[in-house]
Amino acid sequence: MVDTKTQYQKIKKEVDAAVIGVLESSQFIGGKVVNDFAANLAAYNQVKHVIPCANGTDALQISMMALGLQPGDEVITPSFTYIATVEAAAILKLQPVFVEVDKQSFCMDPIALEKAITPKTKAIIPVHLYGHAADMEKIMAIAKRHNLYVIEDNAQAIGSKYTFADGTVKKTGSIAHIGCTSFYPSKNLGAYGDGGAIFTNDDTLAEKLKMIAAHGQSKRYYHDMVGCNSRLDAVQAAILDIKLKHLDTYIDARQKAAGFYDQAFANHPKITVPFRASYGTHVFHQYTLIVEGASRDALHQYLADNGVPSMIYYPVPCHKQKMFEAFGGSSFDLPVTDWLTERVISLPIHTELDEEQQTFIISKVLEFLNK
Numbered sequence: 001m002v003d004t005k006t007q008y009q010k011i012k013k014e015v016d017a018a019v020i021g022v023l024e025s026s027q028f029i030g031g032k033v034v035n036d037f038a039a040n041l042a043a044y045n046q047v048k049h050v051i052p053c054a055n056g057t058d059a060l061q062i063s064m065m066a067l068g069l070q071p072g073d074e075v076i077t078p079s080f081t082y083i084a085t086v087e088a089a090a091i092l093k094l095q096p097v098f099v100e101v102d103k104q105s106f107c108m109d110p111i112a113l114e115k116a117i118t119p120k121t122k123a124i125i126p127v128h129l130y131g132h133a134a135d136m137e138k139i140m141a142i143a144k145r146h147n148l149y150v151i152e153d154n155a156q157a158i159g160s161k162y163t164f165a166d167g168t169v170k171k172t173g174s175i176a177h178i179g180c181t182s183f184y185p186s187k188n189l190g191a192y193g194d195g196g197a198i199f200t201n202d203d204t205l206a207e208k209l210k211m212i213a214a215h216g217q218s219k220r221y222y223h224d225m226v227g228c229n230s231r232l233d234a235v236q237a238a239i240l241d242i243k244l245k246h247l248d249t250y251i252d253a254r255q256k257a258a259g260f261y262d263q264a265f266a267n268h269p270k271i272t273v274p275f276r277a278s279y280g281t282h283v284f285h286q287y288t289l290i291v292e293g294a295s296r297d298a299l300h301q302y303l304a305d306n307g308v309p310s311m312i313y314y315p316v317p318c319h320k321q322k323m324f325e326a327f328g329g330s331s332f333d334l335p336v337t338d339w340l341t342e343r344v345i346s347l348p349i350h351t352e353l354d355e356e357q358q359t360f361i362i363s364k365v366l367e368f369l370n371k
């Protein structure tokens with residue numbers, strides 16, 4: 001599904017030198033390299049503060065801690081997302097409230113969101129799934145009306161631009177009170193290990209987020225609140241800082257590959273190609289089709305038999321996971337989510353994909369669907 005090896009070969013010289021630089025400095029945790037990367041990422045994402053941390057799941061958990069959410073508080077999230085979005089809420093004994101996604105964008109449906117708000121609701125976590133932004137203008141307006149916090153799960157959409165009705169353009173992750181991202185190796189900005197970051201424009205929140213990620217520490221060995229230990233190490237920061245310079249080129253390559261797939265699948269009666277809302281740029285962390293009139297699972301198997309990787313993101317929505325039985329997950333009725341879960345399939349998309357590979361992948365998809 002990804003080719004991080006070829007991508008590394010192209011930037012090997014720069015990356016190797018940066019990693020050796022960290023090894024020679026022996027500054028493995030914190031320090032200039034981490035701070036420089038945070039500053040560069042803040043500039044790239046047009047946000048005031050970036051707090052690096054150990055991974056995207058921690059970023060979400062630390063964000064909910066910083067907002068002071070208490071056990072039993074309701075947090076509204078889509079069920080059609082990676083488990084980490086909701087797991088972080090469950091760790092803190094918050095009550096996940098699952099809402100539907102829009103059938104086209106796969107992201108939180110603002111109408112469903114507003115209907116799900118109760119006096120216990122404290123926060124909303126929209127997810128920019130597969131690299132496509134949720135409808136943030138509507139979501140932020142709803143949050144404002146109901147005085148709720150919003151945390152963007154931007155793990156899959158770093159680099160995506162969102163245009164508001166008045167023409168203002170912002171990067172996803174910098175729109176809400178807090179944004180979270182992941183540097184898992186297959187992500188659009190992927191480390192060579194784990195990593196994550198938290199974004200905010202709020203100075204007070206930034207201080208709190210920083211403290212929580214560092215054992216609740218205000219100054220060395222003075223711990224003002226319960227926190228955790230969540231650090232991005234200097235080796236990963238050095239690698240990410242180099243990859244950040246290439247991120248827009250990487251996004252271009254993904255968009256080009258998506259366009260090539262789109263053309264091949266256009267107007268096919270059994271295929272719906274990824275939607276692009278007029279408000280955003282899709283950064284194609286995944287290229288995900290909806291398959292109708294044929295068995296998605298049989299297509300998945302056929303591709304595997306023919307040496308073509310494909311993935312089902314995600315075969316079981318969060319509200320149906322055993323993990324959430326104790327949170328009343330099965331009581332949620334989400335027909336759009338269930339419908340999508342049975343029909344989506346993601347094809348390989350990454351920066352190194354060439355047209356020859358894509359032509360082969362496309363031929364196998366069409367061979368099966370045209371049978």
Ligand SMILES: Cc1ncc(COP(=O)(O)O)c(C=O)c1O
Pocket residue numbers: 055056057058081082084085127153155156181182183184194195196
């Ligand atoms: C939507 C979403 N949220 C959160 C995460 C968690 O990130 P991490 O794996 O770095 O903990 C991921 C990625 O894995 C993700 O795709």
